[in-house]
Amino acid sequence: ETGVTQTPRHLVMGMTNKKSLKCEQHLGHNAMYWYKQSAKKPLELMFVYSLEERVENNSVPSRFSPECPNSSHLFLHLHTLQPEDSALYLCASSQGLSGTYNEQFFGPGTRLTVL
Amino acid sequence: AQSVTQPDIHITVSEGASLELRCNYSYGATPYLFWYVQSPGQGLQLLLKYFSGDTLVQGIKGFEAEFKRSQSSFNLRKPSVHWSDAAEYFCAVGALYNQGGKLIFGQGTELSVKP
Numbered sequence: 001e002t003g004v005t006q007t008p009r010h011l012v013m014g015m016t017n018k019k020s021l022k023c024e025q026h027l028g029h030n031a032m033y034w035y036k037q038s039a040k041k042p043l044e045l046m047f048v049y050s051l052e053e054r055v056e057n058n059s060v061p062s063r064f065s066p067e068c069p070n071s072s073h074l075f076l077h078l079h080t081l082q083p084e085d086s087a088l089y090l091c092a093s094s095q096g097l098s099g100t101y102n103e104q105f106f107g108p109g110t111r112l113t114v115l
Numbered sequence: 116a117q118s119v120t121q122p123d124i125h126i127t128v129s130e131g132a133s134l135e136l137r138c139n140y141s142y143g144a145t146p147y148l149f150w151y152v153q154s155p156g157q158g159l160q161l162l163l164k165y166f167s168g169d170t171l172v173q174g175i176k177g178f179e180a181e182f183k184r185s186q187s188s189f190n191l192r193k194p195s196v197h198w199s200d201a202a203e204y205f206c207a208v209g210a211l212y213n214q215g216g217k218l219i220f221g222q223g224t225e226l227s228v229k230p
Binding site for chain 2: 004006041042043045048056088090092102103104105106107108109111
């Protein structure tokens with residue numbers, strides 16, 4: 001595997017389910033990100049991790065819970081979601097957080113549908 | 116506050132015609148600028164970036180962009196568009212003294228290519 005991978009690629013869940021999205025980067029990067037991309041809306045940055053420490057949480061509802069066990073893996077745990085949470089969830093990684101280091105590499109995304 | 120504006124939500128060009136996608140940014144210091152492309156259902160792929168030096172930067176797939184500080188612009192160009200260029204294009208800005216690794220994305224420009 002190369003680059004940034006995400007699983008699953010598609011997920012359909014009910015509002016009472018619990019599921020997790022997984023992201024893995026094979027680039028040796030130190031920072032990882034979760035974005036939400038809804039139709040006709042700009043990309044929304046959700047969470048930023050640097051060296052496994054969360055450095056940003058952009059007022060994301062608590063039904064989204066990130067986890068970064070090491071610098072290569074990032075999870076997004078989902079529970080009691082709402083239909084408006086249906087979107088494409090993108091993971092990205094970068095070498096660092098500032099200057100030339102924050103060139104971000106994206107995974108293919110997980111298309112989430114909440115029924 | 117940092118911001119990125121892509122004035123054109125949707126552009127249609129004929130195959131073989133030239134293309135220019137506009138991007139204007141707002142930031143007080145020298146920005147780092149990026150153009151990404153997203154095919155339907157996929158993640159974002161980096162086309163090109165500007166960090167410093169020559170203001171005309173070359174990217175992949177025959178794209179180029181020119182940084183114009185006086186106009187706060189970073190427009191993307193391609194001399195001859197191919198049908199496979201149909202996608203959504205995002206301009207992004209990141210700053211030298213970034214806060215938590217943010218890239219600020221524009222709302223995107225959807226490109227359609229007529230045969």
